[in-house]
Amino acid sequence: MSTAFDRRLAGADAAARELRTVRDLLRWGVSRFESAGLAYGHGTDNGWDEAVALLLWALHLPPEPLDPWLDARLPRAERRAVLELFERRVASREPAAYLTGEAWLRGMRFACDARALVPRSPIAEALDEALPQWLELHPRAPSWPASILDLCTGGASLAILAAHRFPEAQVVGADLSADALALAAVNRERHGLQQRLELLRGDLFAAVRGRRFDLVLCNPPYVNDASMQALPPEYRAEPRAALAGGPDGMDLVRRILAQAPSHLCGDGLLLLEIGHEAAHFEAAFPALEFHYLPVAAGERMLVLVEAGQLAAAAIRSRAPRRGSIPRRGTARPRARRP
Numbered sequence: 001m002s003t004a005f006d007r008r009l010a011g012a013d014a015a016a017r018e019l020r021t022v023r024d025l026l027r028w029g030v031s032r033f034e035s036a037g038l039a040y041g042h043g044t045d046n047g048w049d050e051a052v053a054l055l056l057w058a059l060h061l062p063p064e065p066l067d068p069w070l071d072a073r074l075p076r077a078e079r080r081a082v083l084e085l086f087e088r089r090v091a092s093r094e095p096a097a098y099l100t101g102e103a104w105l106r107g108m109r110f111a112c113d114a115r116a117l118v119p120r121s122p123i124a125e126a127l128d129e130a131l132p133q134w135l136e137l138h139p140r141a142p143s144w145p146a147s148i149l150d151l152c153t154g155g156a157s158l159a160i161l162a163a164h165r166f167p168e169a170q171v172v173g174a175d176l177s178a179d180a181l182a183l184a185a186v187n188r189e190r191h192g193l194q195q196r197l198e199l200l201r202g203d204l205f206a207a208v209r210g211r212r213f214d215l216v217l218c219n220p221p222y223v224n225d226a227s228m229q230a231l232p233p234e235y236r237a238e239p240r241a242a243l244a245g246g247p248d249g250m251d252l253v254r255r256i257l258a259q260a261p262s263h264l265c266g267d268g269l270l271l272l273e274i275g276h277e278a279a280h281f282e283a284a285f286p287a288l289e290f291h292y293l294p295v296a297a298g299e300r301m302l303v304l305v306e307a308g309q310l311a312a313a314a315i316r317s318r319a320p321r322r323g324s325i326p327r328r329g330t331a332r333p334r335a336r337r338p
């Protein structure tokens with residue numbers, strides 16, 4: 001008995017006889033993706049870019065440019081390879097990066113599979129843009145940062161990008177997941193960072209007990225329960241522990257902010273991703289002074305907190321009991337623009 005995937009594959013096979021050029025295949029792919037209602041957000045945000053990424057990978061072409069190939073006619077075997085990959089994307093609803101085994105961030109290639117989140121954190125952009133701009137206004141010693149921690153490192157994309165951005169720094173990547181750390185080790189080796197990137201396993205800062213850092217980067221699990229319920233299949237293909245952040249998304253963030261003062265140097269900084277949870281973040285930490293670092297994806301997705309601001313806020317690891325939460329408007333977070 002043929003499965004739905006086999007039947008679709010047969011359809012793709014028929015299409016492979018008619019479609020000729022790269023442009024033909026891309027148009028076909030976008031139509032398939034749109035009619036199947038795919039969700040994006042793992043490196044691309046629309047059907048065209050998703051089809052381009054898959055096609056270029058299947059044809060062993062670099063991720064850009066595309067234009068020189070658009071009118072190239074392809075032999076049948078190549079057309080079939082591309083169309084089969086498109087069908088796998090539709091049938092599996094896995095992110096494209098899990099199908100190809102690689103993800104690109106800031107022009108760097110990372111090994112990628114279901115052991116860790118697909119790399120896409122806007123912290124990567126901030127390391128090149130918003131953070132240096134902020135540091136111009138709030139200068140540190142020339143040797144800063146000598147030490148960097150990428151907490152919740154997953155496949156270590158941010159740790160590796162930070163190591164390249166700050167070539168003198170020693171970097172630690174820490175995660176609770178042994179699977180994610182195994183993938184991180186592959187990436188560390190591919191990027192030749194065995195001497196400068198240490199990978200440690202543990203529950204948040206327990207992995208680096210007694211150590212302090214100039215810069216702590218962290219893209220923690222912060223998706224709130226309601227949003228978790230509504231996740232499309234592409235996001236459910238990722239490790240749940242990489243996403244789920246409890247009722248208001250702040251379960252891990254509370255613990256991170258409470259523990260961070262013991263792990264930051266005097267002029268240390270915590271750069272934390274909160275995605276679309278700014279309202280929950282502001283409600284959870286009304287007494288905390290912090291800065292938002294703007295990125296292309298949004299103005300309030302990344303929080304930058306100075307060691308002194310964290311210490312002053314004296315945050316507790318657990319949410320206060322009901323009734324002790326300040327009513328809306330009684331205490332306002334004091335976020336500053338860079």
Ligand SMILES: C[S@@+](CC[C@H](N)C(=O)[O-])C[C@H]1O[C@@H](n2cnc3c(N)ncnc32)[C@H](O)[C@@H]1O
Nearest residue numbers: 119121152153154175176177203204219220242
């Ligand atoms: C959102 S992913 C971030 C992965 C990577 N840094 C990135 O930006 O692509 C969150 C990571 O936190 C890890 N994690 C979850 N709970 C943790 C805990 N209690 N301690 C350390 N890491 C944890 C997960 O295993 C996952 O790799």
